[in-house]
Amino acid sequence: MVSQNTQTESLFNRYAKTLRKDRWWLEPLLVGVGLFIFVMYSTVSAALLGNYWPYEIGPYVSPFFEPLFYTDILPKWVSPAIFILWAPLSFRMTCYYYRRAYYRSYFLSPPACAVQEPADSYSGESTVPLVVQNIHRFSMYGALIFVPILWNGAIRSFYWDGEIGIGIGSVLLLINAFLLSGYTFGCHSFRHLIGGGLNSFTGSKYQLFRKKIWNIVTVINSHHKYWAWSSLIVVGLSDLYVHMVASEWITDINTWNSFF
Amino acid sequence: MPLVDLKVWRGDDNGEYISYLVEYDEGEVILDVVHRLQSTDAQDLAVRWNCKAGKCGSCSAEVNGKPSLMCMQRMVNFTPGEEIIISPMKTFPLIKDLVTDVSWNYENARKVPAFSPKKVDTDGKHRMQQVDIERGQEFHQCIECYLCQDVCHVIRDHPENKDNFVGPRFFVQIASVNMHPLESASQKPSALYGFGLDYCNITKCCTEVCPAGIKITDNAIIPLKERLVDDKYDPVRWLGRIISKGKSGK
Numbered sequence: 217m218v219s220q221n222t223q224t225e226s227l228f229n230r231y232a233k234t235l236r237k238d239r240w241w242l243e244p245l246l247v248g249v250g251l252f253i254f255v256m257y258s259t260v261s262a263a264l265l266g267n268y269w270p271y272e273i274g275p276y277v278s279p280f281f282e283p284l285f286y287t288d289i290l291p292k293w294v295s296p297a298i299f300i301l302w303a304p305l306s307f308r309m310t311c312y313y314y315r316r317a318y319y320r321s322y323f324l325s326p327p328a329c330a331v332q333e334p335a336d337s338y339s340g341e342s343t344v345p346l347v348v349q350n351i352h353r354f355s356m357y358g359a360l361i362f363v364p365i366l367w368n369g370a371i372r373s374f375y376w377d378g379e380i381g382i383g384i385g386s387v388l389l390l391i392n393a394f395l396l397s398g399y400t401f402g403c404h405s406f407r408h409l410i411g412g413g414l415n416s417f418t419g420s421k422y423q424l425f426r427k428k429i430w431n432i433v434t435v436i437n438s439h440h441k442y443w444a445w446s447s448l449i450v451v452g453l454s455d456l457y458v459h460m461v462a463s464e465w466i467t468d469i470n471t472w473n474s475f476f
Numbered sequence: 477m478p479l480v481d482l483k484v485w486r487g488d489d490n491g492e493y494i495s496y497l498v499e500y501d502e503g504e505v506i507l508d509v510v511h512r513l514q515s516t517d518a519q520d521l522a523v524r525w526n527c528k529a530g531k532c533g534s535c536s537a538e539v540n541g542k543p544s545l546m547c548m549q550r551m552v553n554f555t556p557g558e559e560i561i562i563s564p565m566k567t568f569p570l571i572k573d574l575v576t577d578v579s580w581n582y583e584n585a586r587k588v589p590a591f592s593p594k595k596v597d598t599d600g601k602h603r604m605q606q607v608d609i610e611r612g613q614e615f616h617q618c619i620e621c622y623l624c625q626d627v628c629h630v631i632r633d634h635p636e637n638k639d640n641f642v643g644p645r646f647f648v649q650i651a652s653v654n655m656h657p658l659e660s661a662s663q664k665p666s667a668l669y670g671f672g673l674d675y676c677n678i679t680k681c682c683t684e685v686c687p688a689g690i691k692i693t694d695n696a697i698i699p700l701k702e703r704l705v706d707d708k709y710d711p712v713r714w715l716g717r718i719i720s721k722g723k724s725g726k
Contacts, residue, residue: 235541235561236541326629329542329684330541330635330681332632339675341675354711357712404699410708415656417607
């Protein structure tokens with residue numbers, strides 16, 4: 217019934233980098249490329265081109281520049297986006313999902329499950345510099361401030377020249393505000409604050425209320441990866457769209473006819 | 477019956493992979509095929525198993541490099557003639573063939589805090605609501621297969637961390653106690669220090685391999701990390717502590 221193949225192989229196989237046969241490298245590769253594209257684009261758009269590439273037109277303001285800061289004090293090469301991007305940038309950089317993503321894709325720590333990481337030693341987030349990841353709570357408070365600001369920008373984009381209307385830009389900004397809200401309110405840190413830190417939900421009506429909110433946040437949190445990616449892509453696209461319309465490279469389809 | 481090319485680690489650390497052609501049936505699992513091999517051509521093959529139903533956590537190994545229970549890997553998921561590599565868990569010292577020494581986990585089990593309930597009510601009873609213990613019930617699904625420990629790169633690739641890191645299985649245990657509505661002693665933040673929580677970098681491999689479906693990272697490790705953040709890194713709590721100190725005049 218059973219035949220034996222006497223082929224034997226070396227000890228190396230047991231300690232090879234991995235014995236996995238699936239395409240374990242595909243996810244870290246795609247994630248790494250995706251994050252690289254976003255970081256490059258946002259750096260160029262928001263930081264380098266700042267005042268040299270128009271970021272508002274009609275009722276639309278790029279989410280990278282919302283709320284608008286007008287100041288003559290700073291030189292033109294200083295982008296107003298720096299007053300805004302500190303919050304979403306630090307929030308995403310220290311987000312538990314993105315940590316998983318870039319630890320795998322860039323630090324190869326590890327590149328995938330059961331695939332050996334190349335580093336000789338490892339102390340995780342217990343020492344400098346990665347202990348800084350603990351500022352996530354700080355940055356979450358910062359990100360919470362920007363949620364109503366983005367909603368304000370989105371709602372404002374439906375009103376131009378004394379008329380309520382709608383355009384592709386307003387729809388994009390609305391979707392952007394929705395996705396960023398889902399990403400922010402589905403954050404692990406927010407989940408903890410809203411109820412996860414409690415051990416008992418039944419001590420008072422207030423605790424029971426927090427439990428109900430915690431249940432909702434838990435559902436949103438279970439898809440945190442998808443909120444993270446969809447909000448990242450849409451915020452980039454919204455910024456690009458407003459720039460393109462403002463630069464007259466494309467025409468926005470809307471009910472107001474023209475912004476010029 | 478179709479044949480499968482089973483490549484199994486044989487011997488101790490100085491052993492080697494040996495390939496066997498073994499018959500199998502579509503409805504079988506890897507453990508069935510390993511048993512067939514054990515009853516025929518490799519009668520001295522060492523393999524640990526018990527329930528064959530994914531509930532005892534005994535037959536943990538690595539199938540094609542992925543930590544998994546051999547009894548939960550269906551042969552129908554492999555193509556006929558495919559080579560299947562079966563290795564012992566890499567993180568633990570190898571005893572023989574597919575059997576490893578997992579006693580490091582038992583040492584860690586002694587380190588983590590035990591349940592220390594609050595005082596009983598005036599009628600001598602403890603009371604808690606279902607809504608309060610639901611979270612802990614997820615953690616009680618753990619079958620102690622130690623696949624999460626095996627896959628965790630903190631100790632898998634860096635065994636020197638074993639002294640400072642208890643591993644995902646015991647973070648689940650700590651969470652189970654720490655989040656219990658009747659727990660008293662471990663409510664203090666100091667109860668969470670010293671187990672290596674900050675070594676975890678959230679790569680979620682423990683969750684991916686857990687055969688009990690416990691969301692180890694999202695529901696145990698991150699919430700415990702957040703409890704430590706409450707203690708040390710939350711600016712609002714810092715402010716609260718400063719104000720309360722000011723009011724008390726200390």
